[in-house]
Amino acid sequence: MTPPAQAAAPPARPQATPRRLGRGTLQFMEPPRIVSAFTVVGPMEGKGPMGGYMDTTLEDTFYGERCWERTESKMLREAVEQAIARAGLAEAEVDVALTTDLLNQCVGSSFAMRSVKVPHVGLFCACAGFASGLALAASLVDGGFARRAVVGASSHHDAAERQYRFPTELGVQRPPTAQWTVTGAGAVVVAGDGAQGPVQITHATLGQVWDMGLKDPYDMGSAMVPAAADTLVRHLHDTGRGVEAFDWILTGDLGRVGSRILLDWLKERHGVDIDGRHSDCGAMMYDPSRQDVHAGGSGLGASACVVAGYVFKAMARGLLNRVLLIGTGSLHSPTTHFQGESIPVVAHAVCLERPGAR
Amino acid sequence: MASQTQTRERQAQVDYQQFASRRRPRPRYLRNALLAFLVGGLIALLGQALTAWFAGRGLPEDQASGRAAVTLVFLGSLLTGLGVYDEIARVGGAGAAIPITGFANSITAPAMEFAREGYVFGLAARMFQVAGPVLVYGTASAVVAGLLRYLLVRG
Amino acid sequence: MQYLLAFLVGGLICAVGQLVIDGTRLTAGHTMVLFVVAGAVLSGLGLYEPLVRWAGAGAFVPVSNFGHVLTKGVVDHLAREGLWGALSGVFEVAGAALAASILLGFAMAVLFHPRG
Numbered sequence: 001m002t003p004p005a006q007a008a009a010p011p012a013r014p015q016a017t018p019r020r021l022g023r024g025t026l027q028f029m030e031p032p033r034i035v036s037a038f039t040v041v042g043p044m045e046g047k048g049p050m051g052g053y054m055d056t057t058l059e060d061t062f063y064g065e066r067c068w069e070r071t072e073s074k075m076l077r078e079a080v081e082q083a084i085a086r087a088g089l090a091e092a093e094v095d096v097a098l099t100t101d102l103l104n105q106c107v108g109s110s111f112a113m114r115s116v117k118v119p120h121v122g123l124f125c126a127c128a129g130f131a132s133g134l135a136l137a138a139s140l141v142d143g144g145f146a147r148r149a150v151v152g153a154s155s156h157h158d159a160a161e162r163q164y165r166f167p168t169e170l171g172v173q174r175p176p177t178a179q180w181t182v183t184g185a186g187a188v189v190v191a192g193d194g195a196q197g198p199v200q201i202t203h204a205t206l207g208q209v210w211d212m213g214l215k216d217p218y219d220m221g222s223a224m225v226p227a228a229a230d231t232l233v234r235h236l237h238d239t240g241r242g243v244e245a246f247d248w249i250l251t252g253d254l255g256r257v258g259s260r261i262l263l264d265w266l267k268e269r270h271g272v273d274i275d276g277r278h279s280d281c282g283a284m285m286y287d288p289s290r291q292d293v294h295a296g297g298s299g300l301g302a303s304a305c306v307v308a309g310y311v312f313k314a315m316a317r318g319l320l321n322r323v324l325l326i327g328t329g330s331l332h333s334p335t336t337h338f339q340g341e342s343i344p345v346v347a348h349a350v351c352l353e354r355p356g357a358r
Numbered sequence: 359m360a361s362q363t364q365t366r367e368r369q370a371q372v373d374y375q376q377f378a379s380r381r382r383p384r385p386r387y388l389r390n391a392l393l394a395f396l397v398g399g400l401i402a403l404l405g406q407a408l409t410a411w412f413a414g415r416g417l418p419e420d421q422a423s424g425r426a427a428v429t430l431v432f433l434g435s436l437l438t439g440l441g442v443y444d445e446i447a448r449v450g451g452a453g454a455a456i457p458i459t460g461f462a463n464s465i466t467a468p469a470m471e472f473a474r475e476g477y478v479f480g481l482a483a484r485m486f487q488v489a490g491p492v493l494v495y496g497t498a499s500a501v502v503a504g505l506l507r508y509l510l511v512r513g
Numbered sequence: 514m515q516y517l518l519a520f521l522v523g524g525l526i527c528a529v530g531q532l533v534i535d536g537t538r539l540t541a542g543h544t545m546v547l548f549v550v551a552g553a554v555l556s557g558l559g560l561y562e563p564l565v566r567w568a569g570a571g572a573f574v575p576v577s578n579f580g581h582v583l584t585k586g587v588v589d590h591l592a593r594e595g596l597w598g599a600l601s602g603v604f605e606v607a608g609a610a611l612a613a614s615i616l617l618g619f620a621m622a623v624l625f626h627p628r629g
Contacts (some may be wrong), residue, residue, distance in 0.1 A: 027616065061629050065472045068629070158629040161465040167471035169629045170488060171447025171454045171463050173390075173534075176383040185467045214378070216538075217389050222378040265374075295383075299427075385535040390552065394531035395524035398575070402523020403514065405570030406516050411619045423565075423573050424609055431613045441628040446527075448609050452530035455541040457523070457574045458550060469622035481622050484617070487592035488542055489597070493611075496549040496580050501555030504587025508599075 022238030025159050025205045025356075031353070032141040032195030034188045035148075036087035037308035040075040042157070042183030044295075045305070048286045053309040055082065061158055061183060069103060070111075072156035072185070076101065077112035079187035079308075080152045084119040087148070087189040094118045094189065095146035100129030101154045102181075102300060104163060107242045114158040118150065120267050127206070129153050129252050130234040130304045131327025131348040134190065134280045135204030138350070148195075152187035155299030164217070166335055177219035179255045180293035182285050184301025186308035198316035203239060203351040207231040211332065211344040217330075217337050220345075221258020221295055227263055227347035228254060231268050231326055235349050250311070252303040253282030253346075255296035271339075281306035303327050311352060321357035325350050390451055401457040405430055420494030427458055434459030438466040464488040521549050522564075522571030530575075545576050573602025578614075582606040 007161035016030045046057030056078065065071045074098060084094055099117060100123040101108030109122040123129050123136070137170045138151035158168050160181040166172050188202065207227055228251055236242065243249065255260055261281045265270040271301040284306055285297035307325060314320045327350075332343040408426035421506060431453045435455075436445040447454035454460050468487045473479035486493065536571050539547070552575075555561040561581040567574040572578060583603050591604025604611065 158627075161629075162471055166488070167446050167467040168627045169463070169470055170451075170467035171438075171439060171444050171453040171460060173447060173455075175385055175535075211371075211375040213368075214375060219382065222382060225378065228376055257382060261378050264381060265377060387532065387535050390535055391528045393530045395528040398527025398530075399520040399524025399571075402571045402574045403516060403520045405523070405574040406519035409570055423570070424606075427568065427573065427578075427610050428613045431610055432617055435614070435621050436618035439625035443626075450527075452534055452541065452544065453524070453527040455545060456530045456576055458526045458576060459574075459576070460545070460612075461576055461579065462614050462617065464542075465618040466621045467627075469618040470627045472626060473626075475620045481619065485618055485622075489614075490575065491542060491546045492549050492579065495546045496583050497603055498552060499550040499553035500556075500580060500583030500587050500603055502583045503553045504591060504598050504602075505556045505596075507559070507584075507588055508591040 004218045010259055023214055023222055024343045025203055025219065025235055025238035026085045026135065026139060027203050028138055028142040028201060030142060030192060031200035031202045032138045032190045032192045033193050034201065034312060034353070035197035036083050036354070036357050037186070037312040038082035038086060039184065039186045039305045039309040040079050041301070041305055044291065045182055045301070047185050047287055048291060050149070050306060050310055052307060053313055055195050055212065055309070056262070061156070068156050068159040069107065071110045072103065072154050072159050073112040075156070075167070075185035076108055076152055076154035076187070078153070080112065080116055080150055081352055083152070083189050084150055084189040087191065089148060091117045094148045094150050096121070096137070096140060096149045097152070098123055098133040098149060099152040100133055100300060101123060102126065102160055109152075125333055126277040126346065127168065127298060127300050127303065128327035128330030128346050128348045129300050129331030130186070130307065131252065131350050132206070132327050133205060134188075134201060134325070134350045136203040137190040137346055138204060139324035141190055145293040148189055148191045150187055150189050152185065153300040154185035154287070155181050155183070157183045157299075158180040160299060166178045174294055175218050176294055177216070177221065178294045179253065179259050179282060179298035180286065181299040182282070184186060184285075184299070184305040186301070186304030188308050188312065188328060198353050198354065199352050201350055202353050204233070205231055205235040205238065206351040207349070209344050209346050210341055213342045215337070215340070217265045217343065218333060219257065220298060220343065221255040222261055223330055223343045224254055224345040224347065225258050225262045227345040228262055228326050228328050229266050229270060231347040231349050232324070233272060235324065236272065243272060243277055245325040246267050246322050246324050248323045250306070250323050250325050250342050251278070251315040251317045252329075253296075253298040254280050254328055255282045255298060256280070256288070257295040260282060263311045280323045298348030304340050307352070313356045316351070318354065323352045351352040393449055394451045394453035396459055397446065397453030401430070401453070403461055429460040430458050434462030438463045439470065449511045461489060461492065514516070518567065522568035523574050526575045526577065531565035546575040549576060549580040552577030553584045554580075556581040556584035579607060579610070605614045
């Protein structure tokens, strides 16, 4: 009796580039490229420092819709459709769409994607969603499961206010730690298979959920710092890189208050100094001397628009070589807040690099 | 063992909370209180002027002040509708929230906001989202206070 | 003189409210409740009516007056009807302002849209 023929073993993939580093950093073997980007922002954001880098600036917060939820969906849909168009692709050529927003049940995404005929998964990790979308899209593309993925994220100030806080005409005075939800949508197309683009995604570090017992929804910056710090430290440890490897450590929406706490916390407790190398998407979206936003911007629109609007263009022009985007999210809801719960937070990181910058 | 981990976690939480608290900007207490004083005082002044006007038309004092209160409710409601009251409150804080105009704003604002969820389950159902507690606890405390006065003072 | 008193007392009550909001974890909503209850308590103690007579609008414009007039209604009806008066009287004086708030809130919500 001859022994049963053994199935031929599949050819071993070259393991020169390990796909997992350390505790939780993903390393992409053929870094997927961001080939196109599109952003839509509201009037206030258009008047901010990033305004000139945005593709569409609305004249009002409604965009012709009868309520702000529809406006947000419209903005996200436009960003996704235009990002696909700018990549020179038809919708049928995009394999997967990952979008995220802050509205309950992610209706901003679902309703927007009714018109986009691409297999879609909605994500939720609050304002860390865009970074997580980039990480997951890059994983799907590098793993060969998708040739092209579109990643989109949106937030709308008034839609967020009426859901998370108070009716918009209610006379509320915000404390100095409060942030202003950005009205903005941003989308990018991530492609593999040898596609060319000005930005490549080389690594991603997914974060764990942290909770330091903070309860104030008007001070999310303070709450999110420990998660951002932990994800950054793990990324540096896993990749063996120091902060000098990056032009920017770009946090999502810690705002000015959270940023200050982050710098101190990293320096004093982790021995990591990012002073002079740190920027925050939320803080970048507005000019505090002209615009009354207290601690700065927040929301998915912040990271989506700064990355899809500014970073994409800056890398294309060779102004930035390597940026670590750390999206930060507060995972509470009005219900948990009223029930006296604290705010769980998460931070996800993606390394964006200009091809050829080594 | 588990409780040791919990204690360590709790200590880490307290440590971070203190770290963050030392670096958090404080409200500008004096400036805010002064602005609240000014805005609240002006609204009270308007109320006094309205009372005098109604009294001048021959109404007794308590009816005049009642009419003045309703007039202030109208003004607070109208300014909310026009999108102005939240701007006043941004500056005046409690000076805009505590007067009766603020009460009107707290009813009109949610009514306006949730009108797009329908007249029944939106506008009407959520109208008292903010003012509800004032009604509930006002009524409760009034009944208790009134009863106590009646039972202890009169009885 | 009456005008000055109204301004000072009305302003002072609001300033106290502002300090409560800024200095504690209480929100504006909590503070409104605090003031309305305080008005009811002071009214029950017989202290709010003299305040109104002295400071005029400075005492009846803040929401604390709402607690006062609710209590006044209760007290009036208790005198007339006995214990049942606690229920029948509570909205007697406050009814006008309450009805106005509801009707005007509705009207403004129909006529105007929020602008954010």
